[in-house]
Amino acid sequence: MPCEVKPRFVLLYGSQKGQAESLAEGIAEVAEEHGLAAELSCLNHNEKYNLETENAPVVFIVSTTGDGEPPDNALQFVKRIKEKTLSPDHYKHLCYALLALGDTNYANFCNCGKTIERRLQELGAKQFYATGYADDGTGLEVVVEPWIEGLWKAIKGALSKMASNKAAFVKGLAADSPRGAPDSTMPDVQLNLLRITDQQSRESIKAPVSKSAAAASPPAPGTHAAVSDLRPAVPTGSSVLASRSPGASAVSASAPETPGTDDGRPRVSPPASLTRSLPPLSESSLNLPALPPPYLDVSLQEADPAGEAVGPSNVEALSAAPVCRAVQLTTGDSVKTALLVELDVSAHPMVTYHPGDSFDVFCPNRAAEVEEALHRLGLSDQRNHRVHVSLLKDTKKKGAQVPSYMSQNISLLYLLTWCLEIRSVPKKALLRALVEHTGHSGQRRRLQELCSRQGSADYNLYVRDCGLSVPELLAAFPTCSPPLSLLLEHLPKLQPRPYSAASSCLRHPGKLRFVFSVVEFPACSWRPAGRRGLCTGWLFDLINPVLLSPGEDESSVSPAPPKIHVSLRPNRSFRPPSEPSAPFIMVGPGTGVAPFIGFLQQREQQRKDDAEAVFGETWLFFGCRHRDGDFLFSSSGPAKPHCGRRRRSWQANHRQGARLHPSTREELEGFVSSGTLSQLKVCFSRDDHEEEEAGASSARPRYVQHNLLLASRPVTDILLRRGGYLYVCGDAKNMAKDVNNALMEMIQTELQVDQLEAMKTLAALREEKRYLQDIWG
Numbered sequence: 001m002p003c004e005v006k007p008r009f010v011l012l013y014g015s016q017k018g019q020a021e022s023l024a025e026g027i028a029e030v031a032e033e034h035g036l037a038a039e040l041s042c043l044n045h046n047e048k049y050n051l052e053t054e055n056a057p058v059v060f061i062v063s064t065t066g067d068g069e070p071p072d073n074a075l076q077f078v079k080r081i082k083e084k085t086l087s088p089d090h091y092k093h094l095c096y097a098l099l100a101l102g103d104t105n106y107a108n109f110c111n112c113g114k115t116i117e118r119r120l121q122e123l124g125a126k127q128f129y130a131t132g133y134a135d136d137g138t139g140l141e142v143v144v145e146p147w148i149e150g151l152w153k154a155i156k157g158a159l160s161k162m163a164s165n166k167a168a169f170v171k172g173l174a175a176d177s178p179r180g181a182p183d184s185t186m187p188d189v190q191l192n193l194l195r196i197t198d199q200q201s202r203e204s205i206k207a208p209v210s211k212s213a214a215a216a217s218p219p220a221p222g223t224h225a226a227v228s229d230l231r232p233a234v235p236t237g238s239s240v241l242a243s244r245s246p247g248a249s250a251v252s253a254s255a256p257e258t259p260g261t262d263d264g265r266p267r268v269s270p271p272a273s274l275t276r277s278l279p280p281l282s283e284s285s286l287n288l289p290a291l292p293p294p295y296l297d298v299s300l301q302e303a304d305p306a307g308e309a310v311g312p313s314n315v316e317a318l319s320a321a322p323v324c325r326a327v328q329l330t331t332g333d334s335v336k337t338a339l340l341v342e343l344d345v346s347a348h349p350m351v352t353y354h355p356g357d358s359f360d361v362f363c364p365n366r367a368a369e370v371e372e373a374l375h376r377l378g379l380s381d382q383r384n385h386r387v388h389v390s391l392l393k394d395t396k397k398k399g400a401q402v403p404s405y406m407s408q409n410i411s412l413l414y415l416l417t418w419c420l421e422i423r424s425v426p427k428k429a430l431l432r433a434l435v436e437h438t439g440h441s442g443q444r445r446r447l448q449e450l451c452s453r454q455g456s457a458d459y460n461l462y463v464r465d466c467g468l469s470v471p472e473l474l475a476a477f478p479t480c481s482p483p484l485s486l487l488l489e490h491l492p493k494l495q496p497r498p499y500s501a502a503s504s505c506l507r508h509p510g511k512l513r514f515v516f517s518v519v520e521f522p523a524c525s526w527r528p529a530g531r532r533g534l535c536t537g538w539l540f541d542l543i544n545p546v547l548l549s550p551g552e553d554e555s556s557v558s559p560a561p562p563k564i565h566v567s568l569r570p571n572r573s574f575r576p577p578s579e580p581s582a583p584f585i586m587v588g589p590g591t592g593v594a595p596f597i598g599f600l601q602q603r604e605q606q607r608k609d610d611a612e613a614v615f616g617e618t619w620l621f622f623g624c625r626h627r628d629g630d631f632l633f634s635s636s637g638p639a640k641p642h643c644g645r646r647r648r649s650w651q652a653n654h655r656q657g658a659r660l661h662p663s664t665r666e667e668l669e670g671f672v673s674s675g676t677l678s679q680l681k682v683c684f685s686r687d688d689h690e691e692e693e694a695g696a697s698s699a700r701p702r703y704v705q706h707n708l709l710l711a712s713r714p715v716t717d718i719l720l721r722r723g724g725y726l727y728v729c730g731d732a733k734n735m736a737k738d739v740n741n742a743l744m745e746m747i748q749t750e751l752q753v754d755q756l757e758a759m760k761t762l763a764a765l766r767e768e769k770r771y772l773q774d775i776w777g
Contacts, residue, residue, distance in 0.1 A: 006032070006035055006036055006037040007035070007036055007037065007056075007156075007159045008036070008037045008038075008039055008056050009031075009036060009037075009038060009039070009056050009057040009058070009059060009155050009159075010038075010039050010041070010049055010054060010056055010057070010058045010059065011024055011027060011028055011031075011038045011039060011040045011041070011058075011059050011061070012024075012041055012042070012043050012049065012058065012059070012060050012061070013040075013041075013042060013043065013060070013061040013062065014042070014043045014044075014060075014061075014062040014063065014070060014071045014073055014074025014077070014112065015042075015061075015062075015063055015071050015073065015074075016063055016065040016071035016072060016073075017063075017065075017492070017495065018492055018493075019063055019101055019136075019140070020061045020062055020063040020071070020101055021042075021061075022427075022429075023061050023099070023101075023144060023148075024040060024061045025040065025397070025398060025399060026148075026290075026292075026429070027059070027061070027148060027151070028040040028398035028399065029290070029292075029293065029396070029397060029398055030290055034152045034155075034156075036152070036155060036156075038398065039056075040398050040399045042073050043060075043062070043073060043074040043076075043077040044073045044074065044075070044076050044077060046076070046077065046080075051091065051094060052090075053093075054093075054094060055093060055162070056159075056162075057095050057096070057097070057128060057155050057158045057159065057162075058094060058095070058096045058097075059096070059097045059098070059099075059151070059155070060096060060097070060098040060099070060113070060116060061098075061099045061101075062074055062098070062099075062100055062101070062112050062113045062116060063100075063101040063102070063112065064100070064101065064102045064108065064109075064110055064111050064112040064113065065112075066571075067107060067108060067573060067574070067772065067773060067774075068107065068108025068111030068112070069111075069112070070112040070115070071112065074112065077116075078112070078115060078116065078119075081116070081119045081120070081123065082119060086123055087123075088122065088123065088124055089123070089124040090123040090124060091120055091123040091124050091125040092123075092124030092125070092126075094120070094124075094125040094126070095125065095126045095127070095128045095158050095162070096120055096125050096126070096127060096128065097127065097128055097129035097130075097131070097151065097154060097155075098113055098116065098117050098127075098131045098132075099113070099131070099132045099134065099144065099147055099148075100112065100113020100114065100117075100131065100132065100133050100134065101113070101134050101136065101140060101144075102133065102134070102135060102136065103135060103136040103137045103732075104135050104137045104138070105137045105732035105733045105736070105737075105775075106732050106736075106773070106775060107736070107766065107773045107775070108766070109133070109135070110133045110134075113131070113133070117131060128154055128155075128157070128158040128161075129150070129151060129154035129155075129158075130147075132144065132147035134147070137733070139460050139464060141428070141456060141459075145453070145456075272458070273462065273525055273526075274462040274463075274468070274476050274525070274526050275443070275446055275476050275477065275526075276446065277446060277449050277455070277458060281449055281454060281455055281458060282449075284454045285454075286448055286449060286452040286453070286454055286455070287452055287453045287454065288432060288435075288448055288451060288452050289428055289429065289432050289451060289452075290432075291432055291433065291436065292397075292429045292432065292433050292489070292490075293395060293396040293397045294392060294395065294397075294485065294486070294489065295391060295392055295395040295397040295400040295489060296389055296390070296391065296392065296402065296485045296488055296489050297389070297390045297391065297392045297393075297485070298387065298388070298389050298483075298484050298485040298488060299387075299388045300379070300382050300385035300386065300387060300388070300412060300484075301385055301386045301388055302382075302385055302386075303384065303385060303386040303411070311362075311418070311565055312362040312418055312496075312565050313405055313407060313410070313418055313419055315565065317567065318362060318565040318566065318567050319345060319348040319350070319351050319565070319566050319567065320563045320564070320565050321343035321344060321345050321348065321351070321512065321563060321564055321565075321566055322343065322344050322561040322562070322563050323341060323342070323343060323344075323542075323543055323546060323561045323562050323563070323564060324342050324343065324344040324511070324561060325340075325341070325342035325546075325548075326339060326340070326341050326342070326543040326546050326547045326548065327339065327340045327547070327548045328547060328548065329515065335625060336517045336518065336520075336590075337517065337518040337540070338515060338516070338517045338518075338590075338591055339515065339516060339517075339518070339539075339540070339543070339547070340502065340513060340514075340515050341513065341514055341515075341516075341539070341543060341564075342503075342508075342511055342512070342513045343511065343512045343513075343514075343564060343566065344510065344511060344561075345510060345511065345512045345566075346509075346510030346511075350568070351512065351566070351568050352505065352568075353501050353505060353512065353568055353570070354505075354570070354575055355501065355504050355575060355576055355595065355598035355599045355601070355602045356500075356501075356571050356574040356575040356576070356595055356598065356599070356774070357500075357501050357568065357569065357570050357571050357575075358498045358499055358500045358501060358569045358571055358595075358774075359498070359499060359501065359512070359514070359566045359567060359568050359569050360496035360497065360498055360566060360567045360569050361496055361497050361498075361499060361535060361539070361564060361565070361566055362496045362565040362566070362567070363496075363497065363534060363535045363538040363539070364417045364418050364494075364538065365416065365417050365418075365420075365421075365422050365423065365494065365534065366534070366537070366538070367417075369422060369423070369471050370413065370416045370417050370422070372471055372475075373416055373422055373471060373474075373487075374412070374413075374416065376471075376474050376481070377481075377482075377483075377484055377487075378481070379412060379484065382412060383411065383412055383413040384411050384412070384413060385411060385412055386408075386409065386410070386411060386412075387406070387408075387410060387411065387412050387415050388408060389402050389406045389408070389488065390402060403488075403493065405419050405493050406419060406488065412484075415488075418494060419493065419494055420487070420488070420491040420492075420493070420494055421491055421492045421493065421494045421495065422469070422470055422471060422487075422491060423469040423470070423471070423534055424469065424470060424491060424492050425463060425464060425467060425468055425469065426463065426468070426469075426470050426473050426490075427490070428450075428451040428459065429451075429490065430470070430486075430490040431447050431450050431451035431459075431463075431473075432447075432448075432451045433482070433486055433489075433490065434447055434473075434477075434480050434482055434486075435447045435448055435451070437480055437481055437482045437483070437486070438477060438479055438480040438481075439479035439480075439481070440477075440479040443477045443478075443479050443480065446477070447477065447480070450462070450463060466524065467521060468526070470487070470491065472526055472527060475526065476526045496567065497534075497535040498569055499514040499515075499516060499594075500514065500515075500594045500595040500598075500729065500774060501513065501514060501594075501595065501598050502514050502515045502594035502595065502597045502598055503597065503598050503601060504598045504599075504601035504602035504605065506601065506602050506605040506606070507601040507602070507604070507605050508601070512566075513597075514594065515591045515593075515594040516536055516539065516591060517536065517590070517591050518532055518533065518536045518537065518540050519532060519533030519536045519537070520532055520533075521533070539564075542562045542564070543562065545562070546561060546562070571774065573769055573772055574595070574727065574772050574773075574774045576599050576602065576603065576725075577616070577725050579616075580603075580606065580613055580614065580615050580616065581614045581615060581616045582616045582723060582724060582725060583616035583617045583618065583619075583718045583722055583724040583725075584599075584616065584618055584619075584718075584724055584725040584726070584727065585618075585619040585620075585621070585715060585718060585719070585724065585725070585726045585727070586599065586618070586619065586620045586621065586727045586729075587620075587621045587704050587708070587726070587727065587728045587729070587730075587739055588620070588621070588622060588727075588728070588729040588730055589621075589622060589623035589624060589703070589704050589730050589731075589735060590623070590624055590730060590731075591730070592728075592729040592730025592731070592735070592775075593620070593622050593668075593729070594729070595727075595729055595774060596620060596727070596729065597667060599618075599727075600618070600620075600671045600676055600677055603615065603618065603676050604671060604674055604676040607674075607675070607676060616724070617678035617679070617718075618676065618677050618678050618679075619677075619678060619679040619681070619711075619715070619718075620668070620677055620679070620680050620681070621681045621704045621707050621708060622668070622680070622681070622682050622683075622704070623682065623683045623684070623685060623702075623703055623704045623707075624684060624685070625684065625685055668680060679711075681704075681707040681710075681711065682707075683700065683701045683702055683703060683704065683706065683707055684702075685702040685703055703735075703738065704735065704739065705735075705738040705739050705741070705742035706742075708739065708742045708743070708746065709742050709745065709746065712746040712749060712750060713750060715746065716746050716747060716750040716751075717750075719765065719770070719771075720747070720750075720751070720761070723770075724770070725770045725771075725772070726743075726765070726770065726771045726772070727772050727773075727774070728771075728772070728773045728774075728775065729773070729774045729775065730775060730776075731775065731776070732775035732776055735775075736773060736775045740762070743758075743762060743771075744758040744759060744762060745758075747761050747762065
């Protein structure tokens with residue numbers, strides 16, 4: 001019999017850190033079970049696809065990076081479709097669907113996906129399935145899973161419509177041609193379409209949605225499936241077994257018995273946790289995602305460890321900069337520990353940075369966690385063996401490749417230390433794979449729950465939201481013993497951590513400064529001791545021997561300086577205005593003030609170099625918890641903060657313990673006294689709150705957005721009438737949103753417009769690159 005040809009569709013992805021790529025690969029893997037053939041390609045691999053002539057449905061999966069920019073492997077595609085020479089009907093033959101990944105904690109949510117969709121429609125392309133906007137701030141799976149679930153029906157519908165249109169076209173040609181004359185222009189092609197009513201497979205990862213969303217059919221073309229339309233819901237009814245197709249997994253569970261106590265009273269069940277569920281989940285039948293196909297063949301070969309590499313895998317492309325100075329900026333009783341590090345980059349002429357630029361710090365995994373991973377894998381004795389990784393010959397994974405960062409000449413110890421993000425939060429695909437390597441039936445069941453559709457609420461609560469790492473997961477499930485190959489298939493690449501430059505080359509030639517706060521993860525039932533952030537904890541340990549405490553003399557510390565591997569990360573948009581006369585406003589609470597120190601150092605040096613030049617005014621809105629313990633780069637001086645009590649002189653502070661290091665205390669208000677900084681607005685959220693509770697006569701601003709509101713008129717004048725710039729740096733989840741809301745309120749008040757017009761005004765400022773953010777989650 002002739003081989004059946006499955007209908008095809010094109011699947012294109014743009015991914016910065018692997019999320020979109022992983023989703024696209026998952027869609028491609030299960031397409032066959034829906035009777036479809038997916039042609040998977042990266043957007044930048046334009047030699048593998050041709051949208052100019054494509055007559056099959058096209059599905060885009062794209063993420064957004066930076067300040068709304070396309071991922072690196074989608075940048076060329078976006079540039080191509082933005083060309084002004086393309087005609088409005090360039091893609092009139094194209095039908096598409098798009099899933100955009102983003103994070104509402106950041107500006108320009110899903111901007112890359114929106115840009116691609118807007119341009120496709122401008123060029124005549126037609127949408128065959130509602131666009132999905134997945135929010136990593138609330139959980140990508142809330143939108144991703146139902147979107148994928150409805151995708152198959154939409155693709156089949158699009159193919160059916162295309163076949164009908166083609167048949168009508170052929171029929172029309174036949175009616176116009178002489179009777180009996182064959183049409184030589186159309187090949188004899190028969191599409192083997194599946195019926196739209198065919199059983200829907202549940203293999204793709206799915207998430208629970210609200211009753212109204214679950215009962216509704218997929219949105220009609222031309223509409224958008226927004227995050228707010230698809231909310232997760234904890235199962236509340238009796239167990240229901242969803243329909244299954246070949247390859248889908250379902251697990252049934254009977255209600256567990258609740259044993260009584262010796263005196264006959266019912267025993268109180270322990271609360272739900274990472275390792276234990278409660279009804280109704282514990283009694284529910286489960287729909288599991290497809291078991292990810294293995295694709296790596298891993299072997300270990302004994303070798304001499306003498307020639308083992310040291311440092312990051314791409315060390316030849318990095319700059320190993322010695323630490324020439326490290327200062328603790330906060331006092332020991334502060335909630336957070338903030339530190340300033342100065343690197344000597346004079347031996348690295350390629351590290352020429354500008355204010356606003358950032359750079360990547362390459363750090364290893366913690367040695368104790370690597371040791372624990374080796375122990376769980378049963379490979380402690382083979383730590384120095386060379387790892388050989390190749391593709392399984394019979395793998396069913398679409399587009400499988402050996403990751404480029406898994407070099408063939410590295411040891412297992414090096415691989416786990418420098419190449420894999422072993423602290424990454426395990427995705428549901430990894431949990432599903434771990435089920436097959438777990439011995440205890442109760443632990444198997446719990447892992448099944450956490451990766452199932454019915455257990456999505458538990459997954460978010462106990463895995464995603466608390467930042468559970470893979471080592472912590474394995475510690476919680478002791479009978480789970482995965483092979484090395486499984487971890488290599490699912491653990492992402494160890495990524496460098498970006499930090500903003502807190503200095504200017506004009507002020508400190510050959511030096512690079514940055515500021516960071518040590519991240520602390522609190523203890524919990526599966527994390528009894530708590531832990532520090534991977535990079536900030538490593539940095540703190542590394543610089544601790546040369547660290548100066550507040551008030552300590554630099555000459556008292558003189559051990560050999562440690563080195564940090566760094567790589568420059570230019571940010572060509574988040575920079576001071578190119579025109580010196582343009583005014584600008586900076587908002588940077590906490591360590592968010594770091595890049596603005598570079599801004600002001602450069603401006604101060606420019607003023608010294610060109611005394612005749614005209615410079616625009618500069619404003620800085622800064623905030624922290626306590627004026628004495630957290631006021632980074634502060635001092636007492638001629639300029640007083642906008643709010644807060646008069647602070648002691650440095651000498652008084654020094655006599656009482658030197659709360660802040662004298663070399664940093666003078667920085668900010670020194671800019672004010674020199675005229676470099678026109679206005680310094682400072683607030684202390686905890687001090688002023690304590691004063692209010694103590695019955696202070698007048699409430700003072702607690703946060704930077706409150707000071708912005710107090711300065712509403714001059715701020716809006718700078719932004720809307722004088723062509724000024726606004727820069728915001730710091731926390732994305734709260735501060736950046738609060739500042740944005742304050743700006744909208746200010747615009748509404750000062751311009752006497754409604755909220756919609758205020759939003760449009762802010763959007764215009766973003767479009768003109770005069771409202772810029774450098775924020776993090």
